[in-house]
Amino acid sequence: MYTQIVVGTDGSAGAGVAVDAAIELARLTGATLHIVHAHKLTTMHHFAASMEVGVVPNVVESNEAILAESQHICDAAVARATAAGATAEAHRVGGDASEALIQVATDTKADVIVVGNRGMTGARRFVLGSVPNKVSHHCPSSLLIVDTSGISDKT
Numbered sequence: 001m002y003t004q005i006v007v008g009t010d011g012s013a014g015a016g017v018a019v020d021a022a023i024e025l026a027r028l029t030g031a032t033l034h035i036v037h038a039h040k041l042t043t044m045h046h047f048a049a050s051m052e053v054g055v056v057p058n059v060v061e062s063n064e065a066i067l068a069e070s071q072h073i074c075d076a077a078v079a080r081a082t083a084a085g086a087t088a089e090a091h092r093v094g095g096d097a098s099e100a101l102i103q104v105a106t107d108t109k110a111d112v113i114v115v116g117n118r119g120m121t122g123a124r125r126f127v128l129g130s131v132p133n134k135v136s137h138h139c140p141s142s143l144l145i146v147d148t149s150g151i152s153d154k155t
Contacts, residue, residue: 098134
């Protein structure tokens with residue numbers, strides 16, 4: 001039924017619920033699981049609003065930290081999938097999360113994209129839209145939205 005499954009993660013507990021559902025689906029169907037982490041690299045413009053006089057931010061260090069965190073998130077998710085008996089590949093993609101999911105799904109000819117139903121809240125969600133909403137309007141495959149409403153990402 002499924003041969004290619006795409007799931008996104010930001011490393012949060014809520015995303016972990018969607019990842020776990022995708023892992024189980026991949027394990028049961030023998031599909032390859034494509035785990036996507038979207039990241040946005042820093043530019044000098046990002047620092048402009050918060051720069052102190054005489055302090056020059058290190059954009060290279062910032063971007064190295066962002067890429068290292070992205071790799072860590074992907075490695076942890078792939079390790080979870082492998083431990084559960086699923087075949088998984090990581091995709092670190094720069095840019096918007098919904099666009100990254102759609103691009104990986106298109107590139108891999110995915111049968112289904114798995115996303116959680118919660119993430120951004122408040123004004124940010126209103127302005128940017130939710131990942132499940134954006135993906136549902138542009139999805140090149142089936143879409144499974146996992147209920148993550150009972151999960152708190154606050155520590």
